[in-house]
Amino acid sequence: MIVVVGRVRTNAEKRAELVQIARTVVTASRQDEGCISYRFYEDTEVANDFVFIEEWESDDALQKHFATRHIAAFMRAVPATLTAPPDVGFHTIEHSRNLADVGRR
Numbered sequence: 531m532i533v534v535v536g537r538v539r540t541n542a543e544k545r546a547e548l549v550q551i552a553r554t555v556v557t558a559s560r561q562d563e564g565c566i567s568y569r570f571y572e573d574t575e576v577a578n579d580f581v582f583i584e585e586w587e588s589d590d591a592l593q594k595h596f597a598t599r600h601i602a603a604f605m606r607a608v609p610a611t612l613t614a615p616p617d618v619g620f621h622t623i624e625h626s627r628n629l630a631d632v633g634r635r
Contacts, residue, residue, distance in 0.1 A: 531626070532621070534592070537580070537617040538614075544611040549570075563594065565587075569582070592620075
């Protein structure tokens with residue numbers, strides 16, 4: 531599994547535009563083959579800081595996602611709404627476990 535964590539910052543004037551762009555890309559991306567989850571959250575402590583969290587079945591699915599029209603449109607639109615460079619990380623997850631399994635060996 532691939533997990534993408536993208537942090538972005540805007541300001542009060544550009545906030546509504548960023549949220550609308552995010553809603554559009556989230557809705558479209560959830561339909562992409564191999565998308566496990568695609569979420570957009572606002573920081574509860576820092577105004578106008580947001581994070582995208584995406585989960586993909588494979589790197590191949592993620593690469594196909596990057597080639598879609600909705601990502602091209604997103605990449606054209608989002609820079610005008612940001613007040614700082616985005617911070618995006620790509621994480622490969624080998625396995626996961628649930629909270630109930632944490633104490634077990």
